Amino acid sequence: MKKIYIEHQPDAKQLNEMKVQEWPAWTKEVSEFPWEYDAEETCYVLEGQVTVTPEGGEPVEIGPGDLATFPKGMRCTWKVSAPVRKHYTFS
16 A cells, blocks of 8 residues: 655755755645545645545644655545645656
């Protein structure tokens, strides 16, 4: 099964090297929706709270300061419990 990789509170040097501030930003209000990744996505959460539940897997909590990577082909449900703002990139 595909897993979500989360790095909690990566340091500023790492974020600068990854050029996170240059990635596009995405926002979403409180909501719940299904999602499928057609490419690997890495995102850095600036604010908000999300529970992502992979199909057939355990829920994962993601919040401010988390750097999360979602594998290509993952199907999941996003439950946004506090409005989210994140930077993201696809690879």
